[in-house]
Amino acid sequence: DAEITQSPRHKITETGRQVTLACHQTWNHNNMFWYRQDLGHGLRLIHYSYGVHDTNKGEVSDGYSVSRSNTEDLPLTLESAASSQTSVYFCASSEGSGTVYEQYFGPGTRLTVT
Amino acid sequence: GQSLEQPSEVTAVEGAIVQINCTYQTSGFYGLSWYQQHDGGAPTFLSYNALDGLEETGRFSSFLSRSDSYGYLLLQELQMKDSASYFCALSNTGKLIFGQGTTLQVKP
Numbered sequence: 001d002a003e004i005t006q007s008p009r010h011k012i013t014e015t016g017r018q019v020t021l022a023c024h025q026t027w028n029h030n031n032m033f034w035y036r037q038d039l040g041h042g043l044r045l046i047h048y049s050y051g052v053h054d055t056n057k058g059e060v061s062d063g064y065s066v067s068r069s070n071t072e073d074l075p076l077t078l079e080s081a082a083s084s085q086t087s088v089y090f091c092a093s094s095e096g097s098g099t100v101y102e103q104y105f106g107p108g109t110r111l112t113v114t
Numbered sequence: 115g116q117s118l119e120q121p122s123e124v125t126a127v128e129g130a131i132v133q134i135n136c137t138y139q140t141s142g143f144y145g146l147s148w149y150q151q152h153d154g155g156a157p158t159f160l161s162y163n164a165l166d167g168l169e170e171t172g173r174f175s176s177f178l179s180r181s182d183s184y185g186y187l188l189l190q191e192l193q194m195k196d197s198a199s200y201f202c203a204l205s206n207t208g209k210l211i212f213g214q215g216t217t218l219q220v221k222p
Contacts, residue, residue, distance in 0.1 A: 031208065042201060042214040043157065050208060058209075090156065099144045099164075101205040105156040 002027040006091050006106040013113055019078040021109050023091030031094045032074040033103065034058075034066060036087040043090065049074055081113045116140040118202055118213035125219045126192055134187045134216045136202035144205040146178050146185045151199045151215070161187065162205070192220050 004025040013019050025032065030051045035043040045058030047066040055066050063085060065077045078085055088110050092103040118138040126132040136146065145164035149157040163169050163178035163185060175188040189196055197220045203210040 033209065035212075040214060043203075043212040045209060045211070048209055092157075099205055100208055100210060101145055101147045101162040101164075102159045103157075103210060105158070107156050108154075 004091060004093055004104055004106040006089075006109050008109060009107065010110045011112070013081050013111070015081060015083060015113055017081050019081050019111065021076045021078075021089055021091075021111070023074050023076065023106060024072055025091075025093040025104070025106075026072065027093055027095070027104060028071060029093035029095045029104075030071065031096070031100060031103075032068070033092045033094075034064070034074065034076045035090045035092065036060065036085075037090060037108075038087050046076065046089075047074075078111075083113050085111065086113045087111060116143070116204055116206065116211045118204060118211065120200075120202060120213045120216045122214070123217045123219070125221060128192055128194060128220055128222050130192050131188065131190050132192060132218065134189075134200050134202075134218065136185045136187070136213055138183050138185070138202070138204055138213075140183075140204055140206075140211075142206075144207075146176070147203045147205055147210060148174075148176050148187045149201045149203060149212075151201065153198070157201065160200075189218070194220050194222065196220050 033048040034046040049068040091106040148160040151157040161176035178185045199215045
């Protein structure tokens with residue numbers, strides 16, 4: 001069965017370190033998204049991609065970067081981790097272009113920055 | 115910009131019907147989606163309204179009124195397993211904008 005996976009599931013890191021969160025999907029979806037979820041803020045879009053070599057900034061992109069070298073993977077990098085980036089991170093994918101209404105989410109990565 | 119507003123919490127009794135409202139502000143959108151998220155889990159897609167009116171999917175129904183900038187999710191025959199957070203989301207060009215979510219607590 002097709003799926004979307006994230007690794008690691010839990011990560012503790014120190015302020016200032018570079019951290020990369022992995023996202024891998026086997027749906028063969030062109031669209032991939034990264035969100036962060038904090039209490040009281042719902043899901044906020046960090047970065048997204050509509051295909052290989054395409055990346056776009058979301059509403060909370062400062063301090064994060066992504067790259068898309070193939071269809072299956074969209075790793076999220078925190079260049080210099082800050083305590084404000086402690087959060088739960090979800091990756092998602094969807095098919096098609098234009099109207100996007102159904103996204104498939106990974107299980108999430110809980111990141112703690114100390 | 116775009117924004118959505120939902121009640122933060124709703125409580126209902128097992129077997130009852132509950133409605134979770136969502137009001138929004140946007141200059142344009144394709145439709146309104148609803149997602150369910152159990153504590154600590156991944157959000158999962160429930161329903162989508164591209165047009166005004168009611169969409170029914172089993173015990174869940176979703177409604178959209180573009181003229182009122184308003185939608186709701188209706189859950190019937192509530193079960194304990196329906197205790198979760200529910201998010202409305204605007205479908206815009208190529209992406210979703212999520213509300214802050216409503217936590218539904220179902221009591222026996």
